Amino acid sequence: xxxxxxxxxxxxxxxxxxxxxxxxxxxxxxxxxxxxxxxxxxxxxxxxxxxxxxxxxxxxxxxxxxxxxxxxxxxxxxxxxxxxxxxxxxxxxxxxxxxxxxxxxxxxxxxxxxxxxxxxxxxxxxxxxxxxxxxxxx
Amino acid sequence: xxxxxxxxxxxxxxxxxxxxxxxxxxxxxxxxxxxxxxxxxxxxxxxxxxxxxxxxxxxxxxxxxxxxxxxxxxxxxxxxxxxxxxxxxxxxxxxxxxxxxxxxxxxxxxxxxxxxxxxxxxxxxxxxxxxxxxxxxx
DNA sequence: TTCGCTGCAAAGGGTTTGCATATTG
DNA sequence: CAATATGCAAACCCTTTGCAGCGAA
Numbered sequence: 001x002x003x004x005x006x007x008x009x010x011x012x013x014x015x016x017x018x019x020x021x022x023x024x025x026x027x028x029x030x031x032x033x034x035x036x037x038x039x040x041x042x043x044x045x046x047x048x049x050x051x052x053x054x055x056x057x058x059x060x061x062x063x064x065x066x067x068x069x070x071x072x073x074x075x076x077x078x079x080x081x082x083x084x085x086x087x088x089x090x091x092x093x094x095x096x097x098x099x100x101x102x103x104x105x106x107x108x109x110x111x112x113x114x115x116x117x118x119x120x121x122x123x124x125x126x127x128x129x130x131x132x133x134x135x136x137x138x
Numbered sequence: 139x140x141x142x143x144x145x146x147x148x149x150x151x152x153x154x155x156x157x158x159x160x161x162x163x164x165x166x167x168x169x170x171x172x173x174x175x176x177x178x179x180x181x182x183x184x185x186x187x188x189x190x191x192x193x194x195x196x197x198x199x200x201x202x203x204x205x206x207x208x209x210x211x212x213x214x215x216x217x218x219x220x221x222x223x224x225x226x227x228x229x230x231x232x233x234x235x236x237x238x239x240x241x242x243x244x245x246x247x248x249x250x251x252x253x254x255x256x257x258x259x260x261x262x263x264x265x266x267x268x269x270x271x272x273x274x275x276x
Numbered sequence: 277t278t279c280g281c282t283g284c285a286a287a288g289g290g291t292t293t294g295c296a297t298a299t300t301g
Numbered sequence: 302c303a304a305t306a307t308g309c310a311a312a313c314c315c316t317t318t319g320c321a322g323c324g325a326a
Contacts, residue, residue, distance in 0.1 A: 019305095038291080052307085090250070103254050106251065123270070127248075130260070130263065131258050131260040137257075137259055154281090157325070191283045191284065193283070200316090217316095
């Protein structure tokens with residue numbers, strides 16, 4: 001997982017520029033425990049730079065995905081969510097409010113046998129648990 | 139898993155109408171082994187009814203999802219895919235061509251412990267295997 | 277004949293893109 | 302000063318919606 005500092009160093013190393021917008025987007029990502037949407041980050045940063053554009057947020061998030069520093073998630077709902085943890089873990093997904101929570105991997109994920117894989121080369125796997133979060137049980 | 143016949147009976151039972159468009163969309167879904175997008179179904183049906191509209195395909199697929207007869211999948215890529223198998227199973231997803239294949243569930247999926255679940259009530263779970271399909275290994 | 281369905285075209289919503297201007301290094 | 306970023310607005314793409322005419326029961 002990145003830190004704002006490590007990202008700024010990386011920008012510098014790669015000849016990119018450390019702008020207030022980028023730094024604040026990094027900080028907003030770092031401070032969120034949930035899996036924010038672009039708009040969530042936008043709102044956070046807008047509290048400090050009121051006229052930042054949503055486009056800049058999207059560009060910066062896309063850039064981070066391409067740098068491998070965050071991951072994009074689109075299991076459910078309309079908007080993409082972003083995950084700052086790039087190492088393997090599982091997810092709880094609320095069918096009602098679309099909240100996503102992380103689950104540490106306690107046991108290795110069972111692999112399908114070679115007949116079933118049908119030539120597929122698996123690079124990563126994850127478990128999705130669908131259900132209702134504590135706030136959405138009625 | 140539905141059959142075209144069972145769906146037509148259900149339409150009849152619920153006061154809906156059995157139209158050639160619906161019947162052909164059902165057949166197209168039934169005949170596809172992959173997880174088709176709306177456009178894939180559209181192309182199939184268009185071979186027989188050249189002026190069917192994409193809108194009708196979308197409406198019919200949405201209706202089937204709401205009837206619980208198929209499931210919508212949006213793990214990856216831009217477009218939704220549709221899964222005619224509604225019983226629990228896992229998925230192989232090709233990172234390159236976005237193909238999705240089914241995997242039978244050989245072993246039950248490990249559950250997170252109650253501490254980690256954090257009040258979540260799990261209704262269903264599935265494993266996603268990300269990688270490269272046989273045609274996309276280079 | 278009635279009511280639901282279709283096709284068409286427009287609208288919607290999230291995300292990306294192009295470009296002139298502003299900012300970083 | 303050169304090169305990259307930003308903000309703005311328009312463009313994009315998939316999907317949904319509204320509506321007049323059509324077709325199933």
